Amino acid sequence: MKIGIFDSGVGGLTVAKEIKNLLPNQPIIYFGDTARTPYGTKSRETLLTYAKEDASFLLAQGAGLIVIACHSAASTATDVLKQSLDVPVFEVVTPSINQALALTRSRRIGLIGTRATVSSGIYEQKIGALEPQARVIGQPCPLLVPLVEEGWLNARETRMIVKKYLRPLKQQKIDTLVLGCTHYPLLKKMIQEKIGKRTAVVDPSLEVARAVKKYLLENGFVSNGREQDKYFVSDIGPATEDIVRRFMGRKIELVKV
Amino acid sequence: MKIGIFDSGVGGLTVAKEIKNLLPNQPIIYFGDTARTPYGTKSRETLLTYAKEDASFLLAQGAGLIVIACHSAASTATDVLKQSLDVPVFEVVTPSINQALALTRSRRIGLIGTRATVSSGIYEQKIGALEPQARVIGQPCPLLVPLVEEGWLNARETRMIVKKYLRPLKQQKIDTLVLGCTHYPLLKKMIQEKIGKRTAVVDPSLEVARAVKKYLLENGFVSNGREQDKYFVSDIGPATEDIVRRFMGRKIELVKV
Numbered sequence: 001m002k003i004g005i006f007d008s009g010v011g012g013l014t015v016a017k018e019i020k021n022l023l024p025n026q027p028i029i030y031f032g033d034t035a036r037t038p039y040g041t042k043s044r045e046t047l048l049t050y051a052k053e054d055a056s057f058l059l060a061q062g063a064g065l066i067v068i069a070c071h072s073a074a075s076t077a078t079d080v081l082k083q084s085l086d087v088p089v090f091e092v093v094t095p096s097i098n099q100a101l102a103l104t105r106s107r108r109i110g111l112i113g114t115r116a117t118v119s120s121g122i123y124e125q126k127i128g129a130l131e132p133q134a135r136v137i138g139q140p141c142p143l144l145v146p147l148v149e150e151g152w153l154n155a156r157e158t159r160m161i162v163k164k165y166l167r168p169l170k171q172q173k174i175d176t177l178v179l180g181c182t183h184y185p186l187l188k189k190m191i192q193e194k195i196g197k198r199t200a201v202v203d204p205s206l207e208v209a210r211a212v213k214k215y216l217l218e219n220g221f222v223s224n225g226r227e228q229d230k231y232f233v234s235d236i237g238p239a240t241e242d243i244v245r246r247f248m249g250r251k252i253e254l255v256k257v
Numbered sequence: 258m259k260i261g262i263f264d265s266g267v268g269g270l271t272v273a274k275e276i277k278n279l280l281p282n283q284p285i286i287y288f289g290d291t292a293r294t295p296y297g298t299k300s301r302e303t304l305l306t307y308a309k310e311d312a313s314f315l316l317a318q319g320a321g322l323i324v325i326a327c328h329s330a331a332s333t334a335t336d337v338l339k340q341s342l343d344v345p346v347f348e349v350v351t352p353s354i355n356q357a358l359a360l361t362r363s364r365r366i367g368l369i370g371t372r373a374t375v376s377s378g379i380y381e382q383k384i385g386a387l388e389p390q391a392r393v394i395g396q397p398c399p400l401l402v403p404l405v406e407e408g409w410l411n412a413r414e415t416r417m418i419v420k421k422y423l424r425p426l427k428q429q430k431i432d433t434l435v436l437g438c439t440h441y442p443l444l445k446k447m448i449q450e451k452i453g454k455r456t457a458v459v460d461p462s463l464e465v466a467r468a469v470k471k472y473l474l475e476n477g478f479v480s481n482g483r484e485q486d487k488y489f490v491s492d493i494g495p496a497t498e499d500i501v502r503r504f505m506g507r508k509i510e511l512v513k514v
Contacts, residue, residue: 035303036293041406041494046292115495142496146403149298157417164414237298238372239399 001221003028003212004063006054009037010233010240011145011182012069013247015092018209019067020229023216027227029061031257035234038145039072040114040181047116051077055085057257061230064221067208068092071113071180075120088215095207096178097126103200104176107134110169110199112191113180115140123178137172141165141181148183149243154190162187163194170195178202186247232257258478260285260469261320263311266294267490267497268402268439269326270504272349275466276324277486280473284484286318288514292491295402296329297371297438304373308334312342314514318487321478324465325349328370328437332377345472352464353435354383360457361433364391367426367456369448370437372397380435394429398422398438405440406500411447419444420451427452435459443504489514 003023005016009032016030031054033039039047051073055066066081067090068074074091082089100109111123118138127134143161152158169177177199179185185205192201216222232255233240245251260280262273266289273287288311290296296304308330312323323338324347325331331348339346357366368380375395384391400418409415426434434456436442442462449458473479489512490497502508 035299037298041294041496042292043492043494046492046494119495142407143400143403143409146400150399152400157414157421160414160417235300235303237300237303238376239298 001026001064001216001223002062002227003065003067004031004058004061005029005067005069006031006058006073007033007069007182008039008072009034010244010247013244014182014185014205015067015069015208017248018205019212022209022213023222025225026216026223027225028229029058029063030229030231031057032233034237034240038114039070040116040142040145042072042116044076044120047073047076048080051081052084055081057232059085059087063087065090065212067212069182071182071204072116075117075122090208090212090215092204092208093122093126095211096180096202096204097123097130099202099207100176100178101127101131101134103202104134106173106175107131108172108174109134109136110172110174110177111136111138111180112141112165112177112184113138114145115142117180123180137169137174139165139169144187145181145183148186149239151242151246153186158187159190159194162190166191166194174199176200176202179204231255258283258321258473258480259319259484260322260324261288261315261318262286262324262326263288263315263330264290264326264439265296265329266291267501267504270501271439271442271462272324272326272465274505275462276469279466279470280479282482283473283480284482285486286315286320287486287488288314289490291494291497295371296327297373297399297402299329299373301333301377304330304333305337308338309341312338314489316342316344320344322347322469324469326439326465328439328461329373332374332379347465347469347472349461349465350379350383352468353437353459353461354380354387356459356464357433357435358384358388358391360459361391363430363432364388365429365431366391366393367429367431367434368393368395368437369398369422369434369441370395371402372399374437380437394426394431396422396426401444402438402440405443406496408499408503410443415444416447416451419447423448423451431456433457433459436461488512
């Protein structure tokens with residue numbers, strides 16, 4: 001079974017990478033919507049349109065399962081895609097919520113992400129349904145994506161900005177923090193350092209990869225083949241290939257569609 | 258004559274504002290492509306497609322003149338639009354170049370902008386044609402747009418990042434600096450401070466407004482009417498209205514198309 005992964009751009013490669021780590025022989029088809037990236041500043045209505053188009057593309061390429069790697073799309077379009085598609089739909093929000101609820105003791109959970117993700121209210125809603133006494137403290141961090149894409153992973157400026165964004169979450173005494181954006185795993189160490197050792201950090205890329213693996217194992221869909229992975233994007237901009245190398249740790253061939 | 262202005266998003270409002278300052282009674286039609294913003298990370302091919310669509314929309318709305326407010330689009334799509342459209346096309350690059358060449362003594366001109374603008378090579382090409390001994394020193398500044406959109410106009414982090422970006426230009430001893438992105442006029446004071454008093458700063462929003470006014474005066478197209486300005490966008494995201502207020506200094510009504 002081919003795993004179709006879509007994202008607003010190249011950030012979802014953190015998800016692709018974790019899936020390949022756990023399922024090295026499972027063929028993946030990636031689609032990054034780099035011609036319209038980012039999704040995190042856009043409206044719910046626009047995100048729904050884009051997410052439907054992205055999923056259709058992956059199905060047309062033969063995907064038997066869809067992973068929504070983009071948190072902004074997952075936060076707004078999951079229910080619609082689950083209803084309208086005939087294949088299983090996985091996404092980064094649900095497994096992260098399960099992991100956050102498993103880890104928290106104080107039931108004060110922090111969420112960092114784009115404005116679209118934080119303002120969607122999906123974490124509050126889903127966590128509230130499972131654990132009514134838990135509280136979600138959201139913090140939009142719009143500068144972290146451009147800082148990662150600029151490659152300033154260890155810059156002093158990045159440290160200061162991460163610290164500034166996390167301050168309200170520390171003051172709110174969260175004990176668990178969800179990295180609600182595909183780019184944030186590249187800043188995981190810095191974020192862990194700034195939020196403090198006693199706060200558990202949930203990495204959705206890893207959690208969704210685990211959920212996909214569990215599903216494939218339980219249903220006998222794990223591949224042993226050697227089919228080629230495919231990485232499609234809707235645009236290749238002046239820095240796209242550099243950014244991809246930073247995410248994957250190696251050069252990969254991008255196909256523009 | 259209605260002035261049609263298009264931009265990748267809301268940054269072009271700095272251009273709209275300068276045009277309204279110089280031509281208060283001239284009706285404007287603005288289109289901001291917020292559903293696909295930003296343009297500065299995208300390829301030449303994709304920018305050409307978007308620019309053609311944006312200009313067509315403005316013509317369909319009755320624009321008699323097109324202003325390309327987006328530097329990334331102006332850097333890549335001006336020639337194509339000039340050839341294919343029957344109306345005059347103004348853009349932010351040409352008048353800025355003329356002003357920079359008028360101001361420079363050392364003929365060492367700095368350019369800050371998005372990656373698409375800086376890597377287009379248009380400034381080098383056009384300046385080289387007019388003044389072969391002049392040199393353009395370009396510096397992409399991808400973090401400045403998100404810093405402006407986050408509203409961190411006076412933040413310490415913004416100061417540090419501006420200083421870092423401008424350092425190579427100072428070392429190269431430029432005496433004139435072009436603000437090659439619609440968002441940068443909001444950081445003009447800080448940029449002037451960091452680059453030093455002796456460097457002239459060229460604001461393309463103002464230069465293109467002057468060029469449009471000159472054309473309208475010379476051709477008898479200046480309006481005295483009271484027609485309503487119209488501001489169209491392709492999406493209204495969670496922060497769009499706040500950002501618009503920051504650019505215009507007041508609330509304006511956006512129409513989503």
